Amino acid sequence: MYSLLINFLKEMKRLQYIISALTLLLCLNACSNKEYEEPNEFSDAMWYTSMSNTNFSYNDTMKVGLNSFVAFSDLSRGAVDHGWTIPTGANFLEGTIENTVVDYTPYIVNEGETYSEEKTISVLFTEASGKTASGEDSVFIVNLYNTFRDSVSFAGIDTMEAVFENNLWVMDRDFYVKVYDTITVEIEIYRENGEQLENIMDSTTTYDIEFGEKLIFKDVTTKGEPDARLWKIGGEEFKDQEVEYTTTKLGNLSVTMTSKREDQNLPNTSKFFNLPAKINVIASTKPFELSGEVEELEDQTLKLAYNGFFKSFTSAAGKDAFSVTVNGTDATISSVVRNESNFAEINIKLDETIYSNDEVIVTYKGGLEATDGRSSSGFTKTVQMHKTLLIEPHVPSLEGDQYVPATTTVDNAENTTYEERVVDGHKVMYMVKTSGPLQLDGKGLRFDLKNGVKYKITFKLWSEVNAKGFKIFLAEDSWWSDPNVVFNTNEFEGRQLNQWEEYEFVYEKTTADKFGAYFILQLGNNGPYSIRDLSLEVYDDRPE
Template sequence: MKNKFITLALSLLAFFTYSCEEEYVEPNTFSDIAFYNSNFRAETFVVKGEDTIPAMFIGVNDFISFSDLSHNAVDHKWTIPLSAEFLEGRITRDDEDYTQFIVDKGGNTSTENTINVFFTEGSATDLFEVNLRNTFKDSVSFKGVDTLESVYEDGLWVIDTTFSVFVFDTIEVEMEVRQFDEVTGLFELIDQENTDTIYVEAGDVLEFADVTTIGLPDTRKWEIAGDVYTDEVIQPTFKKLGMASVFLTASRTGLNIPPDQDRYKFPIPIKVIPSTKPFVQQGDLVETIDHVIRIPFNGEFTNLPADAKDYFSVKINGVAGSVKSVALDASDATIIELSLFDAVYSDDEILVSYSGGLESTDTRQSESFTDLPVTMFIPNLFSADIYGFEDGGVYWGPTFDNVGELTYNSTEQVASGNYSMKMVSSSGDWTFAQCLPESGVAVEAGKTYIFSYKVYVEPGSALPFVAPWITKPSGNKQFWESINSFKQGEWVTINKEWTANADEEISVQIRIKNTGTIYVDDFSLIAKDNFRPAE
C-alpha cells in the first residue's frame, strides 16, 4: 500500500511538471513609459516671458516624491538641482526637520526608481527642474496633458522629461517708514540703521509701506497703536502720548500655495510727544444710528469738564437745537460725542458750532469752529455692496427674457463707489436685469418706504422709460419712469414711495427697451419714518 501511494505521488509530480513546462510564457519585452509625483494634483502654471509652464508649487525646506513607473527601460537617471538633496528613510509629514534624512549629500543624480527631492532654496522668479532620462529598445510615448514621444538616439529610444518646481521662500517681512518733512513737503525715508528713536507729535502721521518680497506674501496685517490696517501703504495718525508699537504680519494664503507667515515687530521705538501744532477739529462730523454726533479732533482730550455741553451749539434746518450731553468716545479720546434733546431725521440739515477751549492731554487748547455740517445716518435696508454693485454685481443676473447687454461691474460711469450696472438696449426687446432672491431684504406690512435709485442716460440714447420692479412673494410692484425729459450725461436720482402689504422679503428687477444705454447705481430702500414729517 505504501508503495502505491509513493507511485501515485511521483505520477502527480511528473504530471504537474509537464503541465508547467507546457504553459511557461516568457516575460514580455514590450516597453512603456510612466511616471508619478506626489504633487500632481496641485500642479499649476507659471508665466516665464512668453511661455506658460506647468509647475508644482512647494515651500522651501519641503520635499516632493518622484517615481519612474516605466517598463523595460534599458536605463534611467534622475537629475535634480544642485541646491536640492535626496532624502531616504521613514519620512512622514509630522517630521519637523527633514535634514536628518539626507543621503548622498551634494549629489544630484540617482538611478533609483523613486526619489524624494528636498528643496533647500527658494526663488521669487526662477523655476527649479527635476529631470528624468529614460532609454528603451522600442519606441514609446507618454499620454498625458501633453503627449511625449521618444526620440531615436544612438540605437535607443529616449524620453527626456523635465518637471518644473516653483519653490516659495520663507517669508521675511520688510517695511519702510517715512516721516513728513516740513522743508521738502514730502514724506522722507527714515534711515532705520542710524535712528535710535522716532519722535512724532500728537496728531501727526507716519507713513508705513510693506515692501516684503521674499516669500511672495499675498496678505498683510498692520497693528499700530491698537489699530489694524491691511493696505500696502498706510498713514496712521498717532494721537496718544507715550510709546507706540508697530507690528506687520505678512502671509501667504492662496489656493494651492504653501502657507507661511512672518510677524515682525518694528525695532525702533516710536515716541509720541506733545504737539506744537494747533489742536483742531479734523475729519467729518457723522451721526450714528443712535443719533449721536461724533466730532473728531487731531489730538486726545483730557477729562471733559461738567459744563462741556455749553461749549457746543447746533442748528437743525436753520433752527437752534438743544444739546443734551457731551462725552468722549470710550475707546478714542480724540472723538467727542454730542447728543441732542431734539428728535432728528435722516433728511435734516444739522450744523454744529464750538466755542473752543477744551484741553488736550498735552495741554493744548482746542480751537473753535462754526456751522460744520453733519453727515446724517441713512438706514438703507439695501446693502451698498449688493444694490450699489460694490461687490462687482455677483448677486445680479439677466432674467429669462433678457436679450440686451448687461455689465454688473461697469467702471465707465459710477454715482458712488467703484462700480455701477450698465444696460444696453439695441432692439425692441427687453434688456432686463434682476437681483437674485437670496439678496432679499425684509419689509413690514403696512410700513411705507422710500424706494430710490440713480440713473445715468448716455447721450444719444432713445429710451422712453426705465422700469424697476420690487419683486416679492405677494405680487410684484412695478414703477414706470419716463426718462425722455432726463438730462442726458449726468446722474439723476429717482424716488418712489411704496407701502408694503405683507411681512416678506423683497428684491429688485429693472428693464429698458428701444435703443440706448443707461447706467444704474445706488438702489436704496429707507423707511419713510426716518424722514421728517411734513408740517
C-alpha cells in the same frame, strides 16, 4: 512623506513578483509538451513623486520651499539605460528621513554630483528658482532618461509615448520644480506729508511723531513671494498691504508684521518682523481745533470732530461748554458726550425735534482738554443738516444710458436737440425742439418709493424764452394720467429768463410701494431749457 513613498515602492515590488510568478506558471502550462523557452523581459514605463496626487499632472510645476526635498521614483521595467539628472546646486539625499527632520545636511550624499542611476532619488533644493529677466517664474528641471527595446508609454493625466531613436525606444521625461525663497520682510514708513522714515532697520534710531499725526506703513516684501500679511500697529491689527495709521497714544508705538504664504497651492510659511527702529509719540504742537463741519446724523445727533482726542469729561462740563439755537431760538441740550468709539468726536442731543430745513447753530466756548494735554479752541458753526438722499444732485446725462430718449423722441429726431452743454459755467442737459415730442427717461437711475412717505424733488432750471411746458415726472404706474407725480412750469408765473432758478416740489406717496421708479423729463412746449442738480430726497421739512 518619504516613508510613505518607501512603503509604496515595497508594495509595487511585491506586486511585480506576483505578476512574474503568474506569468511563469502560465508559460509552464502552455509549454508542457515542448522544450522550455525563456520569455522576453516585459517593458513598461512608470514613475512617481512625493508631490503626486490624484489631480497631479507631471507637466505641472511642483512648488516647494527652499531647503525642502522631493522624492522621485522610476517604477519602469525592462529599461536598457536609466538615469536621473538634477540641477546644479541641488543635492542627493540618502537614508530614512522622518517628517520631524529640519536639517537635511547629514543625509546629503555625493555632494556636487548631478547624475544618478538609482531607481529612487531624493533631491534637496538649496537654491531658490527666482524669476526670469522678463519677470516670469523660473523653474528647476529634474530629468529621467530611460531607453527600452520595446515601445512603451506612460498612461496618466499626461500620457507620454516613447520616441524611437538609434534602434531604442527613448523616454525622456522632465519634471519641473519651482523653489520658493525664504521670506525676507521689507517695509517702508512715510509721514502724511510724504517724507519717508529712513534707517528703520537701525535699532539705535528713534523718530518723534506728534500725537494725532498719520503714518503710512507699506509692505514692499517681494523675496519669498508672500501673498498675505498681518500688521500689528499700536495694538491694532490690519491685513492691507498699505495701512494709514493715526497715532492715538503717547509713548512708544509698537510695530510688527507677519508676512505669509497662505495659498493652499503654495508651500505655506511665515516670517515675523519686529520694527528695530523706535517710534516715540509725543504731544502735538498743533492747535486742538475743529477738523470739519458740524453734522446732524440720521438719529438727530449733532456730531463734531477735532484733530485730536478728548479727555473724558462730565456731563455738566459738556453742557456748560456748548449752546445751540434752532431757527434763532435757544434750544435745550439734553446731553453732551464724548464718542467712546472715537475720542476725537463729541455728540450733542437736543430735547426738541429738528428738521432738515431748520437752521441749527452750535457755539462752543472751548476749554475741554485733549488726551495729550492741549486745550481745545472754540467756534460757532451752522450745522450741516442730515438728508436722506435717494438720488444725489446730478446733471441728467446720456452717458452710460442714465437717461435714454423715448421711442417717440427717437422717431422725431429731426425736430429735437438734447445734449450735454455748458451754460453759465455749469455742465447741463440742454433740451429744445421745433415740433413733436421730446422725452428723456432716466431708467439708469432708479429709486424706490414707499407708501406713506413724502419726497422732495429739487433742481435748477435755465429758461431762455418765456415758454411753459417743461415737466418732470416720477415714473409711477399710470404716471401719465396722475397730476400728483408731475412738476410742470405751467404752474409757475413770473419766471426770470437767462438765469438759474431753483425749484422744488413735494410728492406724497399714497399708493402701494413702487420699486424701480425713475425720472422722466419732457417738453410740452418748445423750450429751450437747461437743467442741472436734479435730486430726490425723503421730505423732512418742519411742519408749517
